[in-house]
Amino acid sequence: MKFQPEGSATERPLVSVVDDDESVRESLPDLLREFGYATRTFSSAEEFLASDCVGQTRCLILDIAIPGMTGPELQQELIRRRQAIPTIFITANRDKTVRSRLLEQGAAECLFKPFSDTALLEALNAALRTN
Amino acid sequence: MKFADGGPCGLRLPRRPRNMQPQLEHPHDEIKRLRRCNNDLVSVLALPAMWVGGEPSLILHTLLDALLGMIRLDLVYVRLTDPMSEAPIETARVSQSLRLTAGPLEIGEVLNQWFGRDTQKWPPLARKPIGEGDLSVMPLRLGLHGEIGVLVAGSQRADFPCQTERLLLSVAANQASIGLQEARLLSEQRRVASELDQRVAQRTIELAQTNEELRNEIADRGRAEEALRESEQSLRLILDGIAGLVAIMNATGEVEVVNRQASEYFGKTPEEMKGWATSDAVHPDDLPGVMSAWMHSVETVSPYDVDHRLRRADGVYRWFRARGLPLRDNEGRALRWYVLLTDIDDRRRAEEALQASERELRVIINTVPALAWSARPDGSAEFFNQHYLAYVGLPLEQLQGSGWTVAVHPDDLGALIAAWQSMMAAGKAGEVEGRLRRFDGEYRWFLFRTNPMLDESGNILKWYGTNADIHDRKRAEEQLRRSEAFLTEGQKLSRIGNFSWLVATDDIKWSDQLYRIFEFELGVPVTFELIGSRVHPEDLPLLYDMIEKAQRGVSNFEYEHRLLMPDRSIKYLHLIGHGTRDREGRQEYIGAVQDVTQRRFSEEALGKARSELANMARVTSLGVLTASIAHEVNQPLSGIVTNASTCLRMLSADPPNVDGARETARRTIRDGNRASDVITRLRTLYSKKDLSPESMDLNEATREVTSLSLSELQSKRVILRHELADDLPPVIGDRVQLQQVILNLLRNASDAMSGVDDRPRELLIRTECDEGDRVRLSVKDAGVGFTPQAADKLFEAFFTTKSDGMGIGLSISRSIIEAHRGRLWATANDGPGATFAFSIPCRRESLADAETRVN
Numbered sequence: 013m014k015f016q017p018e019g020s021a022t023e024r025p026l027v028s029v030v031d032d033d034e035s036v037r038e039s040l041p042d043l044l045r046e047f048g049y050a051t052r053t054f055s056s057a058e059e060f061l062a063s064d065c066v067g068q069t070r071c072l073i074l075d076i077a078i079p080g081m082t083g084p085e086l087q088q089e090l091i092r093r094r095q096a097i098p099t100i101f102i103t104a105n106r107d108k109t110v111r112s113r114l115l116e117q118g119a120a121e122c123l124f125k126p127f128s129d130t131a132l133l134e135a136l137n138a139a140l141r142t143n
Numbered sequence: 144m145k146f147a148d149g150g151p152c153g154l155r156l157p158r159r160p161r162n163m164q165p166q167l168e169h170p171h172d173e174i175k176r177l178r179r180c181n182n183d184l185v186s187v188l189a190l191p192a193m194w195v196g197g198e199p200s201l202i203l204h205t206l207l208d209a210l211l212g213m214i215r216l217d218l219v220y221v222r223l224t225d226p227m228s229e230a231p232i233e234t235a236r237v238s239q240s241l242r243l244t245a246g247p248l249e250i251g252e253v254l255n256q257w258f259g260r261d262t263q264k265w266p267p268l269a270r271k272p273i274g275e276g277d278l279s280v281m282p283l284r285l286g287l288h289g290e291i292g293v294l295v296a297g298s299q300r301a302d303f304p305c306q307t308e309r310l311l312l313s314v315a316a317n318q319a320s321i322g323l324q325e326a327r328l329l330s331e332q333r334r335v336a337s338e339l340d341q342r343v344a345q346r347t348i349e350l351a352q353t354n355e356e357l358r359n360e361i362a363d364r365g366r367a368e369e370a371l372r373e374s375e376q377s378l379r380l381i382l383d384g385i386a387g388l389v390a391i392m393n394a395t396g397e398v399e400v401v402n403r404q405a406s407e408y409f410g411k412t413p414e415e416m417k418g419w420a421t422s423d424a425v426h427p428d429d430l431p432g433v434m435s436a437w438m439h440s441v442e443t444v445s446p447y448d449v450d451h452r453l454r455r456a457d458g459v460y461r462w463f464r465a466r467g468l469p470l471r472d473n474e475g476r477a478l479r480w481y482v483l484l485t486d487i488d489d490r491r492r493a494e495e496a497l498q499a500s501e502r503e504l505r506v507i508i509n510t511v512p513a514l515a516w517s518a519r520p521d522g523s524a525e526f527f528n529q530h531y532l533a534y535v536g537l538p539l540e541q542l543q544g545s546g547w548t549v550a551v552h553p554d555d556l557g558a559l560i561a562a563w564q565s566m567m568a569a570g571k572a573g574e575v576e577g578r579l580r581r582f583d584g585e586y587r588w589f590l591f592r593t594n595p596m597l598d599e600s601g602n603i604l605k606w607y608g609t610n611a612d613i614h615d616r617k618r619a620e621e622q623l624r625r626s627e628a629f630l631t632e633g634q635k636l637s638r639i640g641n642f643s644w645l646v647a648t649d650d651i652k653w654s655d656q657l658y659r660i661f662e663f664e665l666g667v668p669v670t671f672e673l674i675g676s677r678v679h680p681e682d683l684p685l686l687y688d689m690i691e692k693a694q695r696g697v698s699n700f701e702y703e704h705r706l707l708m709p710d711r712s713i714k715y716l717h718l719i720g721h722g723t724r725d726r727e728g729r730q731e732y733i734g735a736v737q738d739v740t741q742r743r744f745s746e747e748a749l750g751k752a753r754s755e756l757a758n759m760a761r762v763t764s765l766g767v768l769t770a771s772i773a774h775e776v777n778q779p780l781s782g783i784v785t786n787a788s789t790c791l792r793m794l795s796a797d798p799p800n801v802d803g804a805r806e807t808a809r810r811t812i813r814d815g816n817r818a819s820d821v822i823t824r825l826r827t828l829y830s831k832k833d834l835s836p837e838s839m840d841l842n843e844a845t846r847e848v849t850s851l852s853l854s855e856l857q858s859k860r861v862i863l864r865h866e867l868a869d870d871l872p873p874v875i876g877d878r879v880q881l882q883q884v885i886l887n888l889l890r891n892a893s894d895a896m897s898g899v900d901d902r903p904r905e906l907l908i909r910t911e912c913d914e915g916d917r918v919r920l921s922v923k924d925a926g927v928g929f930t931p932q933a934a935d936k937l938f939e940a941f942f943t944t945k946s947d948g949m950g951i952g953l954s955i956s957r958s959i960i961e962a963h964r965g966r967l968w969a970t971a972n973d974g975p976g977a978t979f980a981f982s983i984p985c986r987r988e989s990l991a992d993a994e995t996r997v998n
Contacts, residue, residue, distance in 0.1 A: 032857075035782030035814050042807060043789040046796070077858030104777035104854065125781030129788030 024050040028067045030060050030086065031102070033076035036125075040073065045131055047136065057081035059088070069097050071120070071139045076103040076110065084114060091118075096140035102127065113117065148564070180307045181422075183213040187315045192321040199223060202322045203234045210315055214308050216808045217241040217278065219295035220250050222262060223323065224290065231292065239300065239609045244275060253293060258282070261833045262293040268304075271479050279303040291323050388463070388484035390416075394477045396437070398549055403485070410456025415895050423969075426460050433465075444469050450487065458712065460688040461488035476705065495515065514545070514579075514589070514610040531610070536582025552578035552586050561589065566593055570603055576617075579610060587614035602639045631656075639739035642669075644720070646693050646730045659736045660716070662708060679705035684769035689720070698729050700723045715743040774854045782814035839878050841910055842867040849908065856906065861893050866909040872985040874918050876963050884956040884967075888979050889924040893955070895926025895976065902975065913982045917965070921980035928977045937969050956981075 025128075027049040029040050037053040044051040050120060054060040058080055060072075072090075074083040081089070083101055090096050101114050101122040111122040120139035146622045186209060194202045206815070207219045217238040222231045233247040246251070257280070258265040265282040272278075278297045281304050283979050285291040294316050296304065304312060326339040334739060346729075382389045388405035390398050401416045401566070409416065419460035425433050429451035452460040463484040469477040507514050514531040518524045523544045532539060535550040542550075556578035562575035573596045578586040596605045597874055634640065640657025651669040658665050661677050671690065680685050682704035699721050704712040720734035790807040849856075849863060856863050874881075896904040905925045913919035927951035929937060938957045955968075960967040965983030972978055 016427050033782075035779060035810070035817070036785070039782050039785035039814075040805070042803060043785055046789055046792040061337050077854055078862070079862075082858065082860065089152055093322065102781075104774040104781065105858070106773060106777070111543070125777040126784035127781070128784065129792065 018040070021116065026050045026065065027050065027071045027073060027136065028060060028069040028097075029053045029073045030057055030064050030083070031073075032056065032078045033075065036075070036079060043132070047133060049136070057083070057086035057089075060086070066090070066095055066097075072097045072099040073141060074099050074101050076101055076114075077105070084117070087117070087119070100132075100135045100139055106120075123136040158879055161380065163648060165561070175692060179413065180311065180312055184314060186213070187311065187318055189317075191325075194326065197322075197326060198234065199323050199326045200234070202319065202326055202776060206315060206322075207234060207236045207296075208317050210312070211238075213235055213311060214296070214304075215298065215300070216296050217299050218243075218250070218280075218295070219296040220247065220254065220297075221285075221292060221319075222251055222295075223285070223292040224549070240276075252425050254280075254282075263289045265293065270301075277301070281309075281312065283312055285320045287320075291320055291327075294319060322802070344382040362502040363787065368955045385483070387486065390482045390484070392482060394479070394482040395443075396441070396480070399479070408453070408455055424454040426454065428452075432561060433953050437467075440467060440469070441477070444471060444475060450491070453484065461486055461489040463487060483689050499969055508828075511609070513612075516608045516610070518606040518608065520567075522563065522606070525605075535579065550580045552580065553689070557907060563591075563593070567606075570595055576613065587618040589613060620791075623738070628802050638741075640736045640738075642732075642734050642736065644693070644732045644734070645725065646696075646732065657736055659708065660714070677706045677708070679707045689718075693720070693722075693730070695733060700732075707839065713740070715740045739878060772821075775851060776818055778854075779818035779821065780812040783811050783818065786811040786814065837878065838873045838875055839881075840871070841874050841920060842871050844878055844882050845910060848889065849881050851891050852886065856889070856893055859893050859897060861896060861904045861906050864905065865909045866911075868909075868911045871910055871912065871918060872916075874963075874983055874985050876983060877959075880959045881963070885920065885922075887953070887956050889978065892922050892924035892926065895928070897926075899926060899975075912985075916983045917984045919980055919982040921978050922970065923976065925974070926974075928971055930976060934969065934971075937976055938967070953979075 027044050029037060029044075031037055031040075034057050034122060036057075037055065037111075039052040041053060051069075052063070052065050054063065056078055060066065071124075072087075074086060076083040083099075083103075087099050094117075097114065098120045099118075101111075101119050102125055103110070104125045106124045111124075114122045121135035123135060155576040161871040164545055190209060193205060203221050203223070208223065210216060210219050215238075216236075217240060218623050218791075220233070220234070220235040224234050225497055231251075233251045235250045237250070238244045238246070240407070243250075254265075256759050256863045257269065262282070263284065266706075268279065268281050270277050275279045275297050278299055279301065280295060280297045283294045283296070285294055293313075296308075296312050310914045328610075345886035371413050382400070383404070385402060385404070389400075389402040390405055390407055391400040396414050401413055405411050406416055433449055433451045434450045436447050440443075442829065446469065449464070449465050450462060450466065453463050454460050464487045465482060465484050467480050467482045470479040470481065472478050504609055509529040511528070512530070516524060516527040516531055517526040522548050524542060527539055527547070534544070535542070535547075537546075537550065542547075548556060548560070559575055562573065566573035568788050572592070574590055574592040576588060576590055580586050590613045591608060593606055593608040595603045596607060598604050634654065634656040638656070638660060640660050641654040641811070642657055643652045649671065651671075653661075655665060658667070661674070663669075663673065667673070671686070675683060675686060685702050685704045688704060689700055699719070702718045704716055704718070706716060708714060715738070717739045719736075720732040720735060723731050723733055725731045785805040790804045790811065793804040793807065845867060846865075849865065853863065885908075889906070892906050893904075896906070902925055907923040908920070909923070910918065910920050924977050938953050957967045960981045960983060963983045965979040967979070969977055969979045
């Protein structure tokens with residue numbers, strides 16, 4: 013059974029991943045493709061901002077602790093630029109206060125690593141629905 | 144003074160006396176006056192006739208009387224220079240109206256004052272004040288140049304002398320000169336004649352004496368010859384009567400005559416003695432000295448005086464004093480020697496004995512280990528022994544009298560003198576302490592002891608004294624006093640009381656402090672019942688145990704027990720007893736009891752605080768570590784879960800994406816290994832639970848900490864740089880504890896930069912070799928830094944600038960570093976931020992230290 017994401021059937025929606033951890037950048041794209049999304053990975057916020065994907069990205073999977081500009085800062089920067097993207101934060105620090113603060117500030121979801129494929133899929137569906 | 148000089152009245156219309164006024168007087172009066180003048184002149188001219196053959200004094204007296212009779216004079220004075228004597232002859236007449244009681248000598252002195260001593264320089268006329276009026280004085284020289292003397296006429300009248308008076312006086316002076324000169328010649332003739340007579344008489348007497356002497360001499364010669372004959376006999380008698388041996392020897396030393404005593408002593412007849420040399424009997428030991436003295440006397444023909452021994456007839460040697468006198472001829476050669484040998488053997492022996500005993504006494508006085516001295520009854524010092532002189536380093540002469548006081552300490556001198564005076568006043572032995580200066584300037588304490596030496600009637604003949612050095616004793620006394628005072632203070636301060644316990648009689652003595660510890664009234668008799676009433680009931684067995692041990696005679700015991708005080712409070716005591724024997728050999732315990740209540744309470748409080756603090760530190764650092772560990776483990780786990788999920792999805796796809804599944808499975812394995820690595824690292828970090836120090840690489844330990852903290856630091860946008868020295872020597876330390884310190888420093892640095900947005904949040908961690916075989920680790924941040932006020936408190940517990948901090952991290956870090964014999968400190972950076980660093984000994988030094996300790 014081929015899983016079809018909601019939205020466009022002809023063009024796969026783009027999900028961008030920003031994480032300094034290489035294993036995440038390696039493993040997530042395959043799973044996202046299995047979910048039916050197009051995907052691009054970046055190791056830092058600056059790299060993502062400099063790319064041509066900002067406008068096309070339908071959902072952003074963003075690590076909180078990345079060198080340089082942090083995940084939440086990138087989110088705020090995009091809001092400032094009026095290019096807000098539905099964002100799923102991921103973090104290895106299981107800090108619930110951080111999670112709730114991020115959700116208040118408009119994050120679609122905040123997942124603690126390691127997270128299951130279904131949790132990610134639900135988050136993606138929720139994020140794209142809000143859009 | 145102004146001279147009232149009237150001038151010569153006759154030449155300038157002189158004012159005349161009232162009864163002599165030529166211009167106004169009647170011619171008859173004038174005739175009368177002139178006639179009288181004539182008469183006077185005749186009288187004066189007649190004077191020499193009266194003087195013929197007279198003495199100068201007679202001449203003077205008649206002259207003066209005549210002048211007074213002729214002229215109204217108030218003063219007539221004559222001074223004759225006497226060629227035979229220094230003193231002049233002076234005569235004077237004074238009128239009653241002058242009211243002068245002075246004699247000739249005084250008048251002469253007044254004239255000298257007026258006119259000087261040299262009469263030849265006296266003025267011809269002068270007016271001088273005398274008494275209430277004036278006196279006209281007219282000196283007239285006697286002799287052509289005044290060589291005979293001077294005649295002075297004086298009158299109170301202002302017109303004196305008028306012409307006739309002047310004439311009369313001049314004539315009288317001339318007449319007197321002639322008369323006196325004649326008298327002088329005459330007396331000279333008389334003197335010469337009498338001197339001649341005297342010389343003849345003298346010579347006659349001398350001749351008569353000479354005659355007498357000659358006669359006497361002739362008589363004496365006769366007597367002398369007789370006497371000589373007698374004296375030769377009496378010489379024999381005298382010689383034999385002399386209490387000594389007498390020998391008369393010729394110039395070569397051969398005996399001519401000896402007295403009876405000599406021949407008896409040597410056991411030879413006088414005949415045998417003749418020609419015998421006394422040197423035969425001289426003691427061989429004395430012979431060289433005797434011979435040299437004898438040869439010297441013979442050569443110089445001078446007396447000789449030698450002490451030597453002579454052998455008696457029975458062979459016994461006795462000491463003699465030999466005195467030899469030479470009889471010289473006209474040319475000074477010795478004709479004979481008269482030798483007297485006095486037996487001084489007994490005296491010599493007595494002297495020797497005396498000297499020996501004096502020597503002995505001196506040796507004793509100089510060897511007694513005290514400064515000895517003697518003083519006269521008045522207290523003035525006389526003698527000081529050698530020790531005394533050597534001690535003060537002054538010569539005897541300087542100490543004698545009251546000179547010894549210079550060596551007494553100025554502060555002690557007053558009391559010393561007072562004591563010495565009261566001893567002398569009482570005439571009794573006494574003693575006083577004082578400091579005496581040693582030759583090198585050091586003062587030492589001495590006990591001055593004096594003793595009077597009394598005669599039979601109790602009068603003091605002499606004072607004897609000894610000064611004994613009591614410096615060390617005095618010092619010891621002072622020290623004892625001091626240490627007793629210290630002990631009392633110390634006992635009070637340290638809450639230590641002392642006790643003694645005579646086991647046989649249960650006689651227990653307590654120090655005051657022990658009473659205070661037990662809170663019993665001072666001086667209450669101490670019994671075991673009394674002690675038992677205070678000892679905590681649970682600790683009473685300890686008391687019984689102690690009594691039982693003491694009765695067995697154990698040497699030492701030590702207890703910690705409690706007291707239950709009347710107010711139910713508890714006191715902790717530490718008791719130590721040491722067994723000994725008293726003078727009668729009975730078992731006795733001497734001990735100390737310390738009130739350790741406060742110490743016990745503080746120890747308990749401190750221990751509690753310590754464990755609380757340590758626990759808190761562990762919790763804190765565990766929290767930090769847990770977060771780090773979670774992060775480090777969650778990263779690979781995240782990869783594993785994602786990959787495994789993807790793998791499953793690929794395999795369940797239709798058709799299955801086997802290649803993709805294989806790739807994701809491979810990644811799963813890789814991330815699993817990564818997670819395993821993290822766990823291994825954590826195990827390394829925590830497996831070293833053992834707190835014993837080990838040799839370790841500080842760089843490696845640092846890397847472990849930073850790799851665990853990296854994600855946390857990154858999340859706080861801290862840029863971490865390492866500058867770890869390549870050649871860092873190993874250190875000895877507790878790995879976990881040191882890593883806890885490093886972690887704490889990193890967290891502090893990171894927290895200090897949390898509010899920094901205007902500059903990079905740079906954190907530099909550096910290791911390097913420090914001086915003195917030490918290794919230094921520093922953590923430099925670009926944070927808010929610290930104020931100078933905070934600098935002092937940084938390492939205090941519970942001091943923090945962080946809103947969520949406990950303030951114990953640095954305090955614990957410092958105690959860890961200090962336990963590693965290291966140092967932890969903070970410095971403000973030149974730019975923003977602060978640098979925290981610690982320095983600990985590296986292994987080289989530690990090993991060296993360990994070796995030193997072993998040795």
